[in-house]
Amino acid sequence: xxxxxxxxxxxxxxxxxxxxxxxxxxxxxxxxxxxxxxxxxxxxxxxxxxxxxxxxxxxxxxxxxxxxxxxxxxxxxxxxxxxxxxxxxxxxxxxxxxxxxxxxxxxxxxxxxxxxxxxxxxxxxxxxxxxxxxxxxxxxxxxxxxxxxxxxxxxxxxxxxxxxxxxxxxxxxxxxxxxxxxxxxxxxxxxxxxxxxxxxxxxxxxxxxxxxxxxxxxxxxxxxxxxxxxxxxxxxxxxxxxxxxxxxxxxxxxxxxxxxxxxxxxxxxxxxxxxxxxxxxxxxxxxxxxxxxxxxxxxxxxxxxxxxxxxxxxxxxxxxxxxxxxxxxxxx
Amino acid sequence: xxxxxxxxxxxxxxxxxxxxxxxxxxxxxxxxxxxxxxxxxxxxxxxxxxxxxxxxxxxxxxxxxxxxxxxxxxxxxxxxxxxxxxxxxxxxxxxxxxxxxxxxxxxxxxxxxxxxxxxxxxxxxxxxxxxxxxxxxxxxxxxxxxxxxxxxxxxxxxxxxxxxxxxxxxxxxxxxxxxxxxxxxxxxxxxxxxxxxxxxxxxxxxxxxxxxxxxxxxxxxxxxxxxxxxxxx
Amino acid sequence: xxxxxxxxxxxxxxxxxxxxxxxxxxxxxxxxxxxxxxxxxxxxxxxxxxxxxxxxxxxxxxxxxxxxxxxxxxxxxxxxxxxxxxxxxxxxxxxxxxxxxxxxxxxxxxxxxxxxxxxxxxxxxxxxxxxxxxxxxxxxxxxxxxxxxxxxxxxxxxxxxxxxxxxxxxxxxxxxxxxxxxxxxxxxxxxxxxxxxxxxxxxxxxxxxxxxxxxxxxxxxxxxxxxxxxxxxxxxxxxxxxxxxxxxxxxxxxxxxxxxxxxxxxxxxxxxxxxxxxxxxxxx
Numbered sequence: 001x002x003x004x005x006x007x008x009x010x011x012x013x014x015x016x017x018x019x020x021x022x023x024x025x026x027x028x029x030x031x032x033x034x035x036x037x038x039x040x041x042x043x044x045x046x047x048x049x050x051x052x053x054x055x056x057x058x059x060x061x062x063x064x065x066x067x068x069x070x071x072x073x074x075x076x077x078x079x080x081x082x083x084x085x086x087x088x089x090x091x092x093x094x095x096x097x098x099x100x101x102x103x104x105x106x107x108x109x110x111x112x113x114x115x116x117x118x119x120x121x122x123x124x125x126x127x128x129x130x131x132x133x134x135x136x137x138x139x140x141x142x143x144x145x146x147x148x149x150x151x152x153x154x155x156x157x158x159x160x161x162x163x164x165x166x167x168x169x170x171x172x173x174x175x176x177x178x179x180x181x182x183x184x185x186x187x188x189x190x191x192x193x194x195x196x197x198x199x200x201x202x203x204x205x206x207x208x209x210x211x212x213x214x215x216x217x218x219x220x221x222x223x224x225x226x227x228x229x230x231x232x233x234x235x236x237x238x239x240x241x242x243x244x245x246x247x248x249x250x251x252x253x254x255x256x257x258x259x260x261x262x263x264x265x266x267x268x269x270x271x272x273x274x275x276x277x278x279x280x281x282x283x284x285x286x287x288x289x290x291x292x293x294x295x296x297x298x299x300x301x302x303x304x305x306x307x308x309x310x311x312x313x314x315x316x317x318x319x320x321x322x323x324x325x326x327x328x329x330x331x332x
Numbered sequence: 333x334x335x336x337x338x339x340x341x342x343x344x345x346x347x348x349x350x351x352x353x354x355x356x357x358x359x360x361x362x363x364x365x366x367x368x369x370x371x372x373x374x375x376x377x378x379x380x381x382x383x384x385x386x387x388x389x390x391x392x393x394x395x396x397x398x399x400x401x402x403x404x405x406x407x408x409x410x411x412x413x414x415x416x417x418x419x420x421x422x423x424x425x426x427x428x429x430x431x432x433x434x435x436x437x438x439x440x441x442x443x444x445x446x447x448x449x450x451x452x453x454x455x456x457x458x459x460x461x462x463x464x465x466x467x468x469x470x471x472x473x474x475x476x477x478x479x480x481x482x483x484x485x486x487x488x489x490x491x492x493x494x495x496x497x498x499x500x501x502x503x504x505x506x507x508x509x510x511x512x513x514x515x516x517x518x519x520x521x522x523x524x525x526x527x528x529x530x531x532x533x534x535x536x537x538x539x540x541x542x543x544x545x546x547x548x549x550x551x552x553x554x555x556x557x558x559x560x561x562x563x564x565x
Numbered sequence: 566x567x568x569x570x571x572x573x574x575x576x577x578x579x580x581x582x583x584x585x586x587x588x589x590x591x592x593x594x595x596x597x598x599x600x601x602x603x604x605x606x607x608x609x610x611x612x613x614x615x616x617x618x619x620x621x622x623x624x625x626x627x628x629x630x631x632x633x634x635x636x637x638x639x640x641x642x643x644x645x646x647x648x649x650x651x652x653x654x655x656x657x658x659x660x661x662x663x664x665x666x667x668x669x670x671x672x673x674x675x676x677x678x679x680x681x682x683x684x685x686x687x688x689x690x691x692x693x694x695x696x697x698x699x700x701x702x703x704x705x706x707x708x709x710x711x712x713x714x715x716x717x718x719x720x721x722x723x724x725x726x727x728x729x730x731x732x733x734x735x736x737x738x739x740x741x742x743x744x745x746x747x748x749x750x751x752x753x754x755x756x757x758x759x760x761x762x763x764x765x766x767x768x769x770x771x772x773x774x775x776x777x778x779x780x781x782x783x784x785x786x787x788x789x790x791x792x793x794x795x796x797x798x799x800x801x802x803x804x805x806x807x808x809x810x811x812x813x814x815x816x817x818x819x820x821x822x823x824x825x826x827x828x829x830x831x832x833x834x835x836x837x838x839x840x841x842x843x844x845x846x847x848x849x
Contacts, residue, residue: 065659067602115836119843122600125659126791127839129602133788134832141825246784250667257660296671303664306657307650383744409746421741423734434730435745482746 023175030167039163040235041279045271046170047231050177052255052267054224059253060262061185062217063197065125068132069252071108072222074139074244076101076229081154081239082145089155101226109222113215129246136244151240166235173231174268177224181264184220193217197262247295254302260312269313274298336361336516337382337486342391344374344381344540351377353540354391357518359486364508364517366531366548368524368562374540375520376418379488382518383415384408395486410437414479414515418490420471422478424464428455431463431474432481441482448477451510454503469500473507480514487517493526505529524562528552536561567698572817578705580813581712585767587790587797587805588719589760595736595800597753598655599648602662604764605787606669611636611765612772612782613673616684619773625687629769636765637758639669644757649750666783674780681779684772704774711770715763716806723802732756736800788828789816792835798845807846 029042051073058064080097087093108131116127139146146152159165184190192213195203203210233239242248251274252267259270281294309316335358344352352374359365367375380386382393384405393400400408409415423431432455436442449456452473458466466474472492479487492508493501501523508530511517521527527534527548534551536544538561551557590604615632619625643665651657686704693702723729731752735742743749771786772778789812797808812831819827838845 059656063656065656065663067663115839119839121655122594122659123795123839123843125602126600126795127835130788130791130832130835133784134828137828250663253660253663293671293675296668296675299664299668299671303647303661303668306660306664307647310657385740385744405740405743406746406748409744415744417741417744421738423737423741425733425737426730430730434727434734435747437746478745 026171027168030164039167041275043163043167043170043235044232045275046174047228047235048251048255048275049268049271050174050231051225051228052252052259052271053177053181053264054221054228055249055252056256056261056264056267057181057185057217057221057224059256060264060266061190061197062193062214063200064121064214064217066128066218066221067125067246067249068112068128068130068135069221069225070244070246070248071128071132071135072105072225073229073232073248074135075105075108076226076231077233077239077243078139078146078229079104080230080233081152084156085152085154089157091157094157094160098227098230101230102223105222105226106219109218110215113218117211117214132244132246132249136241136246139244140241146239146241149241151238151242153238156234156237160234161237170231170235173227177228178264178268181220181224185264189213189216250295254298256312257302257305258298258312260314260316261310263312263314266312266314273313335359336396337518338392338394339378339382340392340394342378342381342389342393344377344386345388345390346377346386351386351540352381354542355381355537355540356542356545357535358545359516359518360533361485361516362512363532364512364519364530365533365535366527367518367520367535367537368522368527368551369537370561370563371522373537375537376490377540378537379415379417379490379518379520382408382488383413412483412485414482414484414487416472416475416479416487416489416492418494418520420475422463422466422471422474425462427460427462428458428466428470428474429460431478435478435481437482444481444483447514448480451480452477452507467500468496469503472496472500472504476507476511480511484515487511487515488520489517490520491522492519493521493523501526524558568821570699572821573814574699574701574705574709576814576817577810578708578712578813579817580810581709581716582767582771583786583789583793583813584712584806584809585715585770586764586786587793587809588802589764590790591794591797591800591802591805592732592736593757593760594794596732596739596756597648597652599658600662601760602659602787603643603665603669604760604790605783605785606666606673607636607640607761608764608768608786609673609780609783610639610669611768612778613677613682615765615769616682616772616778617677619687619769620684625689625773628773629766632765632769633762634765636768637762640761641754641758643761644754648757666787670780670783677780679780681777682772683777686773686776690773708770708774711766715766719763719802728752728755789831792831794845795835796838796846798847801845801847804845804847 030039055066055069058066079101080094083093083097112128112131116124140149185193192203192208195206195208196210196213200210229243232243255270255274256267257270258273259266259268278294281297285292305312311319337357337359339355339357342352342355343350355374355378357365357378367378369375377386381389382400384400384403384407389401391401395411395413398411423434426434432445432448433442436445454470454473455477458470463471463474476489476492489508492504496504505526508517508519519527519530528551531548533547534545535542536557543561544557586604586608590601593599593601611632614635615628618631619628622628647661647665648658651661690704690707693700695701723732731742731747735749735752739749768782772782793805793808793812796811797804797806812834815830815834816827819830
């Protein structure tokens with residue numbers, strides 16, 4: 001017979017404790033180390049985590065695949081970069097560029113949704129791929145404005161140049177994205193999205209205009225992704241054609257799948273995991289050429305996860321903990 | 333006489349729905365058995381279960397002593413079972429000839445084309461027509477003929493009279509009654525008149541269960557049973 | 566006027582190549598409901614394997630054979646090892662084929678390096694004729710010839726053979742095909758391998774025609790193939806041919822007058838079609 005558990009209403013749950021601990025560590029991080037290299041990596045992890053979470057909203061919560069997500073990322077990054085380059089390092093044009101990013105992201109997401117959602121689900125993947133590639137080609141060809149594949153540097157307001165400021169801003173941005181997206185998926189609209197993912201015909205039969213709901217999901221996801229692009233531009237003060245490329249979308253896809261779809265947190269776990277493994281593998285690249293092709297290794301891991309562990313790290317861990325608790329009910 | 337096909341306590345599940353709750357059938361060689369029952373009684377699901385087209389099954393289906401549950405439709409078909417679904421599933425972009433030749437697995441089967449055309453002379457007339465250009469009766473004959481091309485020992489036919497004009501139904505009845513010389517037949521039929529013309533034994537399904545079994549003669553005399561389950565007097 | 570005819574000819578040759586890539590995408594989707602996002606990688610493998618063989622042996626025909634065989638083997642491996650596990654799960658299929666695109670592309674970079682490979686045009690493809698100001702390049706004519714030849718071969722296969730009947734019947738109603746005792750999985754594998762082989766051969770032809778190519782050859786051509794199947798209608802052979810010629814000719818004219826906007830016009834064509842006729846020009 002399992003022992004009766006003591007009442008834990010006054011206690012903090014383990015997951016809350018872990019989250020608080022991690023958040024504390026993230027806040028303390030800049031003061032613990034003066035190695036700037038890790039700061040840059042941490043900033044990238046935060047921004048990419050937000051980008052991956054916006055991807056999870058589509059893949060994990062709506063059940064549709066986008067292969068053009070980097071379009072929004074690149075849009076935000078290039079808009080800020082172009083505006084800042086031509087206007088100088090002041091706040092007003094910066095904020096105007098952010099606002100314009102949101103407006104354009106919503107408009108583009110709307111257009112893509114209208115074109116692709118009416119036929120069949122796979123068209124969304126095809127049309128987003130086409131628009132994403134078109135955008136990437138456009139950025140490369142429009143050299144007078146974008147600098148072509150070389151990219152360009154630009155200046156920012158003084159405040160945004162301090163690495164500590166950027167660090168906390170990115171951390172804040174990731175947490176804000178997490179909270180907003182979580183709020184969204186728990187809202188009535190989010191519930192309908194889950195119903196669509198599980199069984200679209202049934203959601204339709206219940207009288208929901210599923211097209212409408214998917215459209216909202218695309219708009220929210222695209223907006224967050226474009227702001228992640230803005231953050232990336234701020235953090236690096238440099239943009240290049242690598243930002244709107246398919247590889248950037250694949251990064252988000254890999255992070256979401258490896259971390260775990262339909263969890264949001266999976267984006268954070270995936271972003272961190274990929275960065276760490278990437279840096280470790282790159283360290284080996286002098287010993288064998290294959291480590292230069294780390295995407296090959298990630299691709300194989302990704303395929304195995306899709307085939308055999310569709311829940312990813314977070315989902316699989318949750319399952320394992322659940323099973324372990326079942327077997328050991330007295331401990332917990 | 334021993335049973336060629338035996339279905340014991342069959343349960344079928346589609347998605348989250350429990351469709352069959354215990355179907356039992358025993359079909360003897362060389363007979364025409366009719367499965368009767370109201371709409372939604374589980375007749376079509378029973379045939380689809382035998383064919384391996386229902387993913388989740390419990391119970392037992394044996395054909396010549398071999399368990400069929402767990403086998404794929406293509407293996408079940410190759411054991412010698414032909415299937416004529418409710419909607420006939422004639423391939424609309426294929427001609428009559430192609431619909432037949434598609435299924436012929438060997439030379440012997442191709443040689444049976446003659447036999448099928450003798451049975452259904454209408455098909456010879458429509459030989460080069462595409463499936464979509466056929467009339468309802470022609471589609472039905474093509475679907476049955478297609479199931480006969482390979483030397484199948486058991487034929488599952490789902491509601492051959494559905495949606496056909498009375499004159500055409502007459503033709504289909506004649507055709508099916510001639511099948512007895514070639515193969516054993518399980519016929520699902522809503523139309524009691526058609527069923528009683530053709531069937532030798534009956535299996536009555538209700539709410540996914542076998543509720544009654546016997547010879548067709550017994551059913552003809554049991555007014556109460558017919559009224560209760562088939563709403564015919 | 567002669568420039569228009571020359572451009573039409575170029576467009577026709579482009580279109581034939583795009584048709585050869587797109588037909589695999591279209592038929593595989595029609596039969597199995599799978600949109601193969603790795604098709605461009607199979608095309609790319611054809612180019613690399615074919616050109617490598619050609620450079621090593623000096624035989625263009627051996628190169629063509631190698632491109633078809635290698636791509637077919639990759640296609641077969643993909644279908645057997647990955648897609649077979651997720652039949653019926655559309656989301657997982659899209660994700661797995663995208664993973665295959667990534668892995669196959671990275672594998673090419675690991676073997677051949679990320680840089681551009683140059684290849685001389687084989688003698689059979691060199692030169693051409695000028696008739697009344699219109700230039701007939703041998704390469705373009707041969708491409709059109711090979712394209713038409715494969716189109717005719719596919720038509721024969723689909724309309725005159727039992728495998729073709731199985732494919733057409735399977736596109737309509739795969740369940741019934743199985744219930745008639747046909748091993749549809751075997752048909753799936755064959756179609757996948759065949760589609761991959763045709764894509765691989767077209768990759769080889771394109772690579773040799775361009776004279777230089779890199780690892781981005783896969784994605785850009787896959788994109789054209791997708792545009793073609795959206796325009797032509799999924800699963801329709803004729804629709805794919807007409808869509809491909811349309812895109813090929815458009816690209817050819819754009820490349821002459823406004824090369825920077827070629828892709829924009831093609832994507833625009835797709836967008837327009839999705840607006841006015843989302844099921845494609847030739848869909849049932």
